[in-house]
Amino acid sequence: MPRAGLDPAAVVAAGAALADEMGFGALTMGGLADRVGVRTPSLYKHVAGQEDLVRRIAALALEEAAQAVGTAIQGLSGRDALAAAAHAFRAYVLTHPGRYAATIGIEATGPDDSMAVAASRALDSFRAVLRGYDLPATDEDHALRTLRSALHGYATLQSAQGFRWSADVDESFEWLVDLLDRGLRGSAAPR
Amino acid sequence: MPRAGLDPAAVVAAGAALADEMGFGALTMGGLADRVGVRTPSLYKHVAGQEDLVRRIAALALEEAAQAVGTAIQGLSGRDALAAAAHAFRAYVLTHPGRYAATIGIEATGPDDSMAVAASRALDSFRAVLRGYDLPATDEDHALRTLRSALHGYATLQSAQGFRWSADVDESFEWLVDLLDRGLRGSAAPR
DNA sequence: ACCGGTTGGCTAATACCCTTAGCCTTCAGC
DNA sequence: GCTGAAGGCTAAGGGTATTAGCCAACCGGT
Numbered sequence: 490m491p492r493a494g495l496d497p498a499a500v501v502a503a504g505a506a507l508a509d510e511m512g513f514g515a516l517t518m519g520g521l522a523d524r525v526g527v528r529t530p531s532l533y534k535h536v537a538g539q540e541d542l543v544r545r546i547a548a549l550a551l552e553e554a555a556q557a558v559g560t561a562i563q564g565l566s567g568r569d570a571l572a573a574a575a576h577a578f579r580a581y582v583l584t585h586p587g588r589y590a591a592t593i594g595i596e597a598t599g600p601d602d603s604m605a606v607a608a609s610r611a612l613d614s615f616r617a618v619l620r621g622y623d624l625p626a627t628d629e630d631h632a633l634r635t636l637r638s639a640l641h642g643y644a645t646l647q648s649a650q651g652f653r654w655s656a657d658v659d660e661s662f663e664w665l666v667d668l669l670d671r672g673l674r675g676s677a678a679p680r
Numbered sequence: 681m682p683r684a685g686l687d688p689a690a691v692v693a694a695g696a697a698l699a700d701e702m703g704f705g706a707l708t709m710g711g712l713a714d715r716v717g718v719r720t721p722s723l724y725k726h727v728a729g730q731e732d733l734v735r736r737i738a739a740l741a742l743e744e745a746a747q748a749v750g751t752a753i754q755g756l757s758g759r760d761a762l763a764a765a766a767h768a769f770r771a772y773v774l775t776h777p778g779r780y781a782a783t784i785g786i787e788a789t790g791p792d793d794s795m796a797v798a799a800s801r802a803l804d805s806f807r808a809v810l811r812g813y814d815l816p817a818t819d820e821d822h823a824l825r826t827l828r829s830a831l832h833g834y835a836t837l838q839s840a841q842g843f844r845w846s847a848d849v850d851e852s853f854e855w856l857v858d859l860l861d862r863g864l865r866g867s868a869a870p871r
Numbered sequence: 872a873c874c875g876g877t878t879g880g881c882t883a884a885t886a887c888c889c890t891t892a893g894c895c896t897t898c899a900g901c
Numbered sequence: 902g903c904t905g906a907a908g909g910c911t912a913a914g915g916g917t918a919t920t921a922g923c924c925a926a927c928c929g930g931t
Binding site for chain 4: 530
Binding site for chain 1: 705784785786787788791796819821822823825826828829830831832833834836837840841842843844845846847851852855856858859860862863864866867
């Protein structure tokens with residue numbers, strides 16, 4: 490029996506792809522084994538178990554999302570940076586719904602966890618956006634959470650078909666970005 | 681063997697309570713059967729299966745959330761109504777994390793689905809909040825989605841322990857409400 | 872009071888799914 | 902070429918959702 494030439498990264502990548510295609514709920518060890526051409530127990534040579542797999546997929550997703558947002562805001566600031574970050578983030582979640590879903594409901598085991606590292610890299614990108622709005626230092630964490638909540642909420646609701654009625658989804662998203670921009674500008678430190 | 685006196689509503693209520701206590705992921709047919717004092721297969725006399733159970737729990741959660749928001753905003757308008765709605769919603773999600781978690785990742789089967797009905801009732805409550813901000817009619821759907829995204833995002837992230845770092849969660853939420861209020865006021869129709 | 876049908880329990884059995892144990896082949900380095 | 906680790910495999914066990922089929926309990930009318 491020839492070897493399949495797998496390694497952890499390949500298994501995780503295949504799992505992420507499978508989750509995107511079939512939905513995160515349909516991600517199964519058996520299905521993943523089929524996809525990479527191996528019997529189920531063999532996966533355990535590369536990954537400690539399903540929870541570990543999900544954790545790694547989540548780390549990958551956060552890494553990729555941070556990357557997407559980071560490059561999108563290059564050279565931009567203020568409203569432009571905000572809009573670019575928001576669009577990049579939403580586009581990432583919509584094209585990779587399965588792997589992004591892996592990130593919710595997972596807790597990092599510690600501060601050196603690869604997921605925690607990826608998450609803080611993602612936050613750094615958004616922090617860069619906020620730098621264009623000179624907020625009081627004490628407001629930065631609040632603004633970060635607000636930004637993350639709004640974008641996360643919109644992207645997950647849309648990807649779960651949560652917006653069933655009339656108005657155009659892209660138009661609504663522009664409106665959301667506008668509101669965030671106005672809100673952030675209104676919070677600027679008095680000078 | 682005496683009867684347990686169950687009906688669908690009792691099963692769903694017990695399932696929702698179990699999900700709140702143990703976490704949505706730990707909601708299992710066997711565990712629910714234990715809790716209501718019955719063997720697992722008997723549940724199928726009241727509920728079509730696990731998916732049906734989850735769907736009904738989700739509908740219940742949306743119904744209750746709509747109710748909570750609706751009564752919270754009675755007699756209020758503008759910023760007060762917004763703050764009351766936001767607090768009521770977040771409080772509901774935080775006290776009932778399990779049943780609210782049932783609402784994510786579920787699609788309504790059709791417009792007459794009980795979940796869809798409950799969802800639109802919840803939206804009506806938020807629509808009432810927006811009426812205090814006289815927005816242009818075309819912006820109402822956008823504002824509704826924005827509101828829902830921000831509140832849903834914040835509540836789910838917090839309930840999933842998504843906010844790990846320093847700043848106070850309640851303070852951040854106030855900040856979010858402030859930003860929404862400012863943003864909405866800035867979108868009022870010119871007169 | 873009975874009696875028949877429906878309702879709501881039950882046991883048994885099936886089909887997945889995740890995981891562990893233990894074996895055996897392949898491959899890389901010496 | 903040998904040897905040891907790495908990466909496949911089969912077999913087996915435990916958990917979960919679900920279905921089939923049986924039987925007792927309840928409710929109505931007579």
